[in-house]
Amino acid sequence: MRYIKVLGLVALFFFSMLFFVQNNEVLMQELALSLKVFGWDYQSEAVPFYLLILLSFVIGALLCTLYFFLERARLSKLCKQLRKKNTALEQEVASLQQPKYDTFQETDEACATDQN
Numbered sequence: 165m166r167y168i169k170v171l172g173l174v175a176l177f178f179f180s181m182l183f184f185v186q187n188n189e190v191l192m193q194e195l196a197l198s199l200k201v202f203g204w205d206y207q208s209e210a211v212p213f214y215l216l217i218l219l220s221f222v223i224g225a226l227l228c229t230l231y232f233f234l235e236r237a238r239l240s241k242l243c244k245q246l247r248k249k250n251t252a253l254e255q256e257v258a259s260l261q262q263p264k265y266d267t268f269q270e271t272d273e274a275c276a277t278d279q280n
Contacts (some may be wrong), residue, residue, distance in 0.1 A: 191217070214231065 184191060191214035198207040 191212065193213050194210035195213050195216065196208055196210040197216075198205070200206075
């Protein structure tokens with residue numbers, strides 16, 4: 165499975181490089197982004213188009229990593245709570261399964277007096 169992942173990453177890298185090489189002229193064009201909201205006007209500096217693509221990819225990867233890290237932390241906390249509850253329930257079952265010798269002794273004594 166590990167080899168398939170490495171092969172997939174190599175293929176992704178290869179096709180990404182192929183894309184950038186074949187579209188070099190288009191990707192080198194500069195682009196200025198603008199945002200107009202509620203009378204506020206913002207315009208960025210002109211940057212190459214390929215830089216916007218790469219930054220978008222990196223920001224998306226970081227956001228996905230953050231999301232999965234938070235989800236793993238939540239699931240880890242839930243697992244810990246469930247283990248604690250499971251241990252408590254196992255202890256309760258074990259305590260209920262222990263024989264009560266006092267009760268058996270009283271029953272044995274009552275049976276002995278009935279037989280006499």
